[in-house]
Amino acid sequence: MTERQYDRLVSEMSPKSPIVKDCVNAFWIGGLICALGQLAMNGYTALGLDKTDAGTATSMTLVVLSALLTGLSLYDNIAKYAGAGTLVPITGFANAIAAPAVEFKTEGFILGVGAKIFQIAGPVIVYGVSASVVYGLIYWITTLF
Numbered sequence: 001m002t003e004r005q006y007d008r009l010v011s012e013m014s015p016k017s018p019i020v021k022d023c024v025n026a027f028w029i030g031g032l033i034c035a036l037g038q039l040a041m042n043g044y045t046a047l048g049l050d051k052t053d054a055g056t057a058t059s060m061t062l063v064v065l066s067a068l069l070t071g072l073s074l075y076d077n078i079a080k081y082a083g084a085g086t087l088v089p090i091t092g093f094a095n096a097i098a099a100p101a102v103e104f105k106t107e108g109f110i111l112g113v114g115a116k117i118f119q120i121a122g123p124v125i126v127y128g129v130s131a132s133v134v135y136g137l138i139y140w141i142t143t144l145f
Contacts, residue, residue: 029082066094
């Protein structure tokens with residue numbers, strides 16, 4: 001079997017993806033998550049927090065809700081339906097940290113949860129901190145001259 005024949009066979013056997021439906025679901029679920037964040041922001045502002053503190057409280061609320069839904073195995077059900085719509089940065093990141101911890105809890109707190117909690121998020125944190133150091137050095141050097 002040639003590579004071309006194999007590619008054609010794989011194309012015929014693979015299930016077809018309903019891309020329009022997937023995009024619509026991702027759009028409205030992601031928008032719903034963002035709208036929830038905006039409602040939380042408005043609520044915290046109405047309680048008297050300034051814009052910065054309200055933003056911090058909103059971020060914390062979204063992280064806690066995402067981790068809670070992950071722990072209750074509900075986030076995965078939403079993600080199956082919404083696809084990339086659940087990857088709104090802060091909720092997706094919270095899910096990426098909480099999911100391995102839930103998955104490996106049977107291996108114990110040290111070798112399971114402790115060792116696996118940053119399995120996905122660890123590289124993001126490392127490269128984020130590294131990039132900020134490089135950016136800070138570039139900014140510092142350019143402000144000297």
